[in-house]
Amino acid sequence: MNTIYILNGPNLNLLGTREPEIYGKTTLADIEQMCQDFGASRALAIQFLQTNHEGQLVDWIQEAAQKAQGLLINPAAYSHTSLAVRDALSACQIPVVEVHLSNIHRREPFRHLSYVSQVATGIICGFGADGYLLGLQALLCLLGNERGPRRS
Amino acid sequence: MNTIYILNGPNLNLLGTREPEIYGKTTLADIEQMCQDFGASRALAIQFLQTNHEGQLVDWIQEAAQKAQGLLINPAAYSHTSLAVRDALSACQIPVVEVHLSNIHRREPFRHLSYVSQVATGIICGFGADGYLLGLQALLCLLGNERGPRRS
Amino acid sequence: MNTIYILNGPNLNLLGTREPEIYGKTTLADIEQMCQDFGASRALAIQFLQTNHEGQLVDWIQEAAQKAQGLLINPAAYSHTSLAVRDALSACQIPVVEVHLSNIHRREPFRHLSYVSQVATGIICGFGADGYLLGLQALLCLLGNERGPRRS
Amino acid sequence: MNTIYILNGPNLNLLGTREPEIYGKTTLADIEQMCQDFGASRALAIQFLQTNHEGQLVDWIQEAAQKAQGLLINPAAYSHTSLAVRDALSACQIPVVEVHLSNIHRREPFRHLSYVSQVATGIICGFGADGYLLGLQALLCLLGNERGPRRS
Amino acid sequence: MNTIYILNGPNLNLLGTREPEIYGKTTLADIEQMCQDFGASRALAIQFLQTNHEGQLVDWIQEAAQKAQGLLINPAAYSHTSLAVRDALSACQIPVVEVHLSNIHRREPFRHLSYVSQVATGIICGFGADGYLLGLQALLCLLGNERGPRRS
Amino acid sequence: MNTIYILNGPNLNLLGTREPEIYGKTTLADIEQMCQDFGASRALAIQFLQTNHEGQLVDWIQEAAQKAQGLLINPAAYSHTSLAVRDALSACQIPVVEVHLSNIHRREPFRHLSYVSQVATGIICGFGADGYLLGLQALLCLLGNERGPRRS
C-alpha cells in the first residue's frame, strides 16, 4: 500500500469559509474527504496536512521524502516566494505533483512564476477541487500502478 | 454524447519516431488510440488532429467552438508565440484544457510563458502521454459529467 | 480607377457572430458591404479578403503590391507577432493603412506593440467598423484624389 | 449644433514656419482653416487652441468636458510625459480623438508610448494635416451623426 | 500660530463634481472647509490652494518654504512625473506630508512610483478626504505640538 | 466596543534597545502603551502582538479577521517578500491599515515595493511611533466612528 502526502500551504485553511460567493463552499475538509475516498478506492494511504508556516512545509516535505511514495502539494503563496520549499522538493526522490485550485496564469503577474514548478514532476492547475483527484490519479500513473484515469 | 476536439501543434507528428531514446517510443498514433479508448469508455466522440500550421490550428479551434463541447489542446511551440491561437481560444465558450507532455517550466526560458495558459480553463503538464487522459478526465469534470477520476 | 486591397487577419471572420453583446452585431460581411458601397461612391475597386494564416497574408500583401494602388490591413493578432507580415508590407511601395477595431492601447500589454505600425503609412484604431471607412478615406488622401473627408 | 474642441500641444505653433523642406508648408493656421471649413459644412462649432503649457491643456480639457460634445487633441510631446493630461481626459465623458501628424511608431522609442492613447476613444496618426479632418469625421461617427466618411 | 500650506495638484478641482457615483460627493471646497475647521481648532493658519500647472506648484512650494511651518501636498498626477516638484520639496526645510485620496498602490503601475515620496517626511494614502486631517495631525506631531491624535 | 489587532513583524522587538542613537529610545513596549492609552480614550480594545515568524503573522491575521473590527499592521521586512501575508490580508473583510515607522521610499530599492500595500485599505509611513496613533485614528474613520482626528 502506497502512502501519499498531501500538503497545503498558507491560507488554504480558509477555503470555503470566507467569501463563499466567490470561492465556492467547498472547504479544505471537503477536499480531504474527497481525497481520502479516492485513496480508499485505490489502496492509497493519504496523509493530509495544512500549515501557514514555510518552515513547516519544509519539515513535512523532508518527512514525506522518507515515509511516502508520492507527494501532492498546493503550496499557495509559497509557490512564488519560497526557495526553501523548492530546495526541499528538489531533494525528494519521489514524484511530486503541484496543484493549484485556480489557473495562476490568469491572475496577478507575481503569481505566474512558481519556483515549485521548476522542480515538480508535473503540474495541474485551474480545475478547482477536482485538481486534487486529478493529481492523485497522476501520481498513480507516475508510480506505475495505472495508466491515466481508469477507462472502465 | 459529447464531442471533444483534441488538437496537436507543430512537430508533434514526429513523436516517438525520432530520438526514441530521449522521448520514448509512444507515437502520436498511440496517444490517439489511448484517447479513443478513453472516449469510448465515457461516451465521448473524439476528433483527434495535428498540424504544423498556426492558421490551421486557428481554423480548427473555430470549428471546435461550433461543433464540440470541449477542447483539449497541446499547442507545442505555438503556445509561446501565437496570439492568433490565443485569440481563437479566447473566443471559445467551451472549456479548454491545455496539455504539455513535458514540464515546460523545467525547459528553456522562452517556453515558460504560454499565451494559451492565459485563456485556458486549466493546464496539465509534465505527465507525458498520460496528460491527455488526465485532460480528458478534467474535461469530464468541467462538463459536469463526473467529479474527478472515477473512484471505483 | 484605383484598386484597394482590404486584408483581414485571424479570427476576424468570427466578428458579430460570437458574443454579440460584447462585440456588437456587425459581421465582417457587413463591413465588406460598407466598404464596397464606399468604394462604389468613390470609383474604388475593393478586394476584400480574410485569412487565419500568416503566410496567406504575406502572399496577399505581395499580390496587392503588384495589383493595387492602396492597401488597408487589419492584421489582428499578427500585428504583434509577425515580422513576416511586417517585411512584406515594408517591401510595398503603395500606401498602407493599418486599422484596428478596438483601441489596442487600452488592452493587454502584449497588444501595445504592433510591428505593422512600424512600416504602415498611418494608423487608425478604436473606431469600430467605422475605422475601415476612415481608412479608405485616408487612402484617398494619400493617393491625392481628395483632401480629408469631403466637406460638402 | 455640436461644439468640438481641438487642442494642440507644445511646439505645434511652429508648424510650417520652420524647416518647411522637412515638415511641409502647412501652418497651424492652415489646419485651423481646414477644420473650420469642415465644421461649417457639418454644423460643428470648432474651438481651435494651441499652447506650450501642460497645465493650460488640462484647463482646456476640463473646459471642453463642460462645454463641448467632442474633443480632438494633438498632445504632441505631452502625449508621452503627461499623466495630468491623461487624468483630465480620463475624467471627460465626451468622446476623445487623439491625432498625430506623423506616425509616432516610426520615430524615437520614447514616442512609442502615449499615455493619452490609454484613455482616448480612438487614435489617428501618420496622415499629416488630413488627420485632423479624419479625426473630426471620426467624432461625427462617435456622436452618431454619421456613419464613416460620406459615401456620396 | 503656525501656518500650513495645503497644495493640490492637477484635476483635483474636479473632485465631487464629476462622476459622484464613483468618487463620492465630497468637493475640494468641502475638504478645504474640513481643513479650515481643524486648523481653527488647533491654532493653525491654513493656506489652501489648487492648480493644474506644474510650475505653479513649484512656485507655491518655494513660497511655503519661506512663509509656512509645514506643507501638506496632494500632487496628484505630478507625483509620478515631476522632478521639478520633487526638487522644490527637497529644498524645503519644513516638514512635508504627502497625501493621496486613493491607495495609489492599488491603481495602474505608473502610479506606484511617486517622486514626491522620495523627499516627503511621511506619506498618508487611501483614506479619502480624511487623509487631509490625518496629514494635518501628522504635521502637528512633526512640529512637536502634539503627540499623535489627541487621546482625550 | 471595537477590537483592533495591532500586528508587528520581524525585528520590531529590537526597537529602542539597539542603536538608540540611530533609532531613538522608544521601545515596542512604549508604542504598545501609547496605543493602549489611545484605545482606552476611544473605547477600543487593543490586541498588540509581535513575531519574527511569517506563518505566525498569517495565523494572527486570520484570527483578527474573525475577532476584530479593524487591523493595524507593521509587517516590517515581510512587507516586501510575503505573498502569504498579502493573501491573508486580502481575505480579510475588515479595514486594514499598513504602518511603517520610516519612509520606506527613502530607503533601499527593495523596500519600495510592499505587497501589503496592494491589499491594505490605506498606508501611513514615515512618522515614527506617531504613525501607530495616526493609524488607529484612521481606523476609527474607516469604522465610521469619527471623521478625522478630533477637532476639539
Next chain:
Amino acid sequence: MNTIYILNGPNLNLLGTREPEIYGKTTLADIEQMCQDFGASRALAIQFLQTNHEGQLVDWIQEAAQKAQGLLINPAAYSHTSLAVRDALSACQIPVVEVHLSNIHRREPFRHLSYVSQVATGIICGFGADGYLLGLQALLCLLGNERGPRRS
C-alpha cells in the same frame, strides 16, 4: 550522392524584383542557379524551395530530415519569431547551416535574436548571395567530404 535541402523563408521570392537599387538585381532564381551549378560540380543533389508559410517550412524541415544529408536554411523573418521552426530543426539529426543575405546584427534590434541560431550547426551572414555557396561549402566540410573551400 548527397542531397541538400535549401529552404527559403517569407518574402525571399521578392528578391531582385523590387527596389533593385537597394537589394541588387540578383533574383532567387539566380541564387538557385548558382546553387545548382555548385551542386553539380560537387555531386550534390539540391532541392531548392521557398515559402511564405511558417507551417510549410516546418513540413519541409521534417521532410529534409528524412530525405537529405544536409540542410541550408535562410529563415528570413521566421528566424526571429518561430519556435516551431526552431523545434523542427532541433529534431533534425543532419547538419543545419543558417544563412542570411544581410548582416542581421547591423539591422533593427528585433533581428538580432535568431531562434534558429540556437539550434543551427553554424551560421553565415552578411555576404549576400555568396553566402549560399559558402553555406554549401560549409555543409561539405560538415559532411566530411572536404576540408574548407578547395585550395586548388
Next chain:
Amino acid sequence: MNTIYILNGPNLNLLGTREPEIYGKTTLADIEQMCQDFGASRALAIQFLQTNHEGQLVDWIQEAAQKAQGLLINPAAYSHTSLAVRDALSACQIPVVEVHLSNIHRREPFRHLSYVSQVATGIICGFGADGYLLGLQALLCLLGNERGPRRS
C-alpha cells in the same frame, strides 16, 4: 553683435539663498552678473531668464530661435522629464549648449538621462557657476568668432 539667450529652469532661482553650506553662496543674480560681464567683454548681448514653468521654457526657446544667435540652457529638473523642451530645442537652428552646475552622473539615477543632451550641440557639467562662462566661450567657438578660450 550677437545675442545669446541664457535660460534657467525650475528651482534655480533658489540658488545661493538656501543651504549655502551645501550649494555655496553664489546666487543666480551673481551668475547673471558674471555672464553679463563676459558678454560685455566679447560684444555679446545676454538675455538671462529663469522660470519654474515648462511651458515658459518652451516659449522662450522658440523666441530665442527667432531673436538670438546662440542658446545656453540649464534645464534643471526638466532635463530629465520634458520632451516638450527637447522638441523645442530640436526645432532650433542655432547652436545650443546645455549646462549643469553639478555633475549629474554622480547624482540619482533618474538624473543620468537628459533628453536635452540628445539635441544639444554640446554639454558642460560639473563646474559650478564657471560652467556658464565655459558655455558662453563654447558658443563663441561654435559661432566661429573664436577658437577655444583666448590663449593670450
Next chain:
Amino acid sequence: MNTIYILNGPNLNLLGTREPEIYGKTTLADIEQMCQDFGASRALAIQFLQTNHEGQLVDWIQEAAQKAQGLLINPAAYSHTSLAVRDALSACQIPVVEVHLSNIHRREPFRHLSYVSQVATGIICGFGADGYLLGLQALLCLLGNERGPRRS
C-alpha cells in the same frame, strides 16, 4: 573565552544523508564536530544550530547578538529570499561571516543574489565543509585574536 553562533538554514539537515554520490557523505553532524574541534583548539565556545524556519533564524540571530562575539551563518535558501534575516543581521553589532558550501555563482541565477551578503562582514563560498573552518578562522581575525590562518 569567545562564543560563536553557527546557524544553518533550511534543508541543511539533509546534508550527507541524501544523494551522497552528489553531495558527498559529510553530514551536518560531521561539520559540527569539525567546528567543535576547531573551537576547542582556539578557546571558542561553539553554539551550532539548524532550522528550516525563517522566523527561527531571526530569533537566533537576535539571541546571538546578545550572547556571542561572532556569528557564522549558512542561510541556504533564505540567503536569496529573506529580508527578515537580512534585517536581523543588519542590527547585529558583532562580526558576521556568510558561508556557502557550493559556489552559488555557478548555480541557478536566482542564487546569485544574496541579501545576506549585503550586510555580512565577509563571505566564503565554494569550499564545501572546509568553508566552516575558514569562516571560523576569519572570525578569529575579525575579533583580533589572530592574523590569518596560523603560519606555524
Next chain:
Amino acid sequence: MNTIYILNGPNLNLLGTREPEIYGKTTLADIEQMCQDFGASRALAIQFLQTNHEGQLVDWIQEAAQKAQGLLINPAAYSHTSLAVRDALSACQIPVVEVHLSNIHRREPFRHLSYVSQVATGIICGFGADGYLLGLQALLCLLGNERGPRRS
C-alpha cells in the same frame, strides 16, 4: 597580390593544447598552416597573429587598415566586451570578416552579443577551424576576385 591580416584574440593560443578531448587537437599553428596553404593557392599574403591584449588587437587592426586589403578576425572574448576593438574596426575601410570556432549563440548568454558583429561585413561561426578557410573565401568574394567557393 592581396594581403590579408588574420587576427586572433585572447586564449586562442591555447587551442588544441589544453583539453583536447573537448576542443579537439587542432592547434592555432595548424590553423595558420591551413590558412597559409589556402593563401598560397589563391595568391594571398597572409599575416597571421595572436594576442591576449585588447590594445594590441587595436594596434594591429589599425596596421591592417593601412597595409592589407582584407581582415579576418576571431576576437574571442573581446567580441563581447571591447568597444575599442569595435571602434578600430569601424574605422577600417577594408572588408572585415568575423569568425568564431563555436556557435556563440549556443553558449552562455553573455556571448550572444558581439560588438564586432555590429561593424563586421559578415560573420561565420560554428564551423570550427574550417571557418577560417570559409572566411578567407568570403574575403575573396568581397574583394571581387571570385564568386563563392570555386565551383570547379
Next chain:
Amino acid sequence: MNTIYILNGPNLNLLGTREPEIYGKTTLADIEQMCQDFGASRALAIQFLQTNHEGQLVDWIQEAAQKAQGLLINPAAYSHTSLAVRDALSACQIPVVEVHLSNIHRREPFRHLSYVSQVATGIICGFGADGYLLGLQALLCLLGNERGPRRS
C-alpha cells in the same frame, strides 16, 4: 607652474587621417599643438599622451596622480567599458576633466553610459577639438587660478 596630463584613449591616434570628410582634418598632433600653445600662455606644463591599451591608461593615470596638478582625459571607447580606468581616476586626488569630441548622447546607446563620468569632476562633450581648450580652462578654474574663460 602647474603640470597637466592630457590622456587620449584608443583610436584617437587615427584622428584626421582617416575619413576627413566625416571627422574633419584636425589631427591629434594639431590638438596637441593647440593645447601646448594654450599651456604656454597660461604657464601650464602639458604632458600629452595617447594609447590603445587600457592598462597603459591606468598606468598613466597613476603617474599623473603623482606628478600633475590636473588631468584631462578623453577615454574614447574605454569610457564605456573600463572599470579599471574608473578606479584609477577614483583614486586620484587631483581634478579630472572628461572630454569627448562628439556629443556621446547623440550616438549609439552603448555610448550613453560613461563610467568615467561617475568619477570625473566635470564633463565637456560635443565641441570637437575646442573641447580640449575648454577643458584646460575648466582645470584652471578648478585649480583656482582663474574664474571662467578670461573676460578681457
Next chain:
Amino acid sequence: MNTIYILNGPNLNLLGTREPEIYGKTTLADIEQMCQDFGASRALAIQFLQTNHEGQLVDWIQEAAQKAQGLLINPAAYSHTSLAVRDALSACQIPVVEVHLSNIHRREPFRHLSYVSQVATGIICGFGADGYLLGLQALLCLLGNERGPRRS
C-alpha cells in the same frame, strides 16, 4: 613543494599608499610578505604578481596553469568586465580562489557581478588582507594537503 601564483589586478599597486585613512596602511608589499611567510611555513612557493593590464593577467593565468598547482587571484576591476580573464581561468585545470579585500556586494551595483566567480572554485571576500591568507589556506584544502585551518 607546491607552487602558487598570486595575481593582483589593476590599481592594487596603490594599496596603502593612497588615502590610508580609508583603506588602511597595509601595502601590497606587506601583503606579499604575509603570503611569503605563510608559504614558507607550509612549503609553498609563492609567485606574487601585479599588473594594470588585462592581457598581462591572461598571460600569467596561462603561465600559472602550466607551472603552478594553485592560483589565487584578486582581479579587482577586471572581475566585472573581463571575459578574457574568465576564459583564461576557465581553461585552467588547477584550483582557483578569487579574493576581494572588500565585500563587493556592499559596493556599487556594477561590482556585484563577477565573471571570475562563475569559473572560480571558491570565493573569499570582505576580510581585507587576511583574505589572502584564508585563500592560501583554502588552496591547501583543495590540494588535499590539509583540512581547514590548522586546529592545533
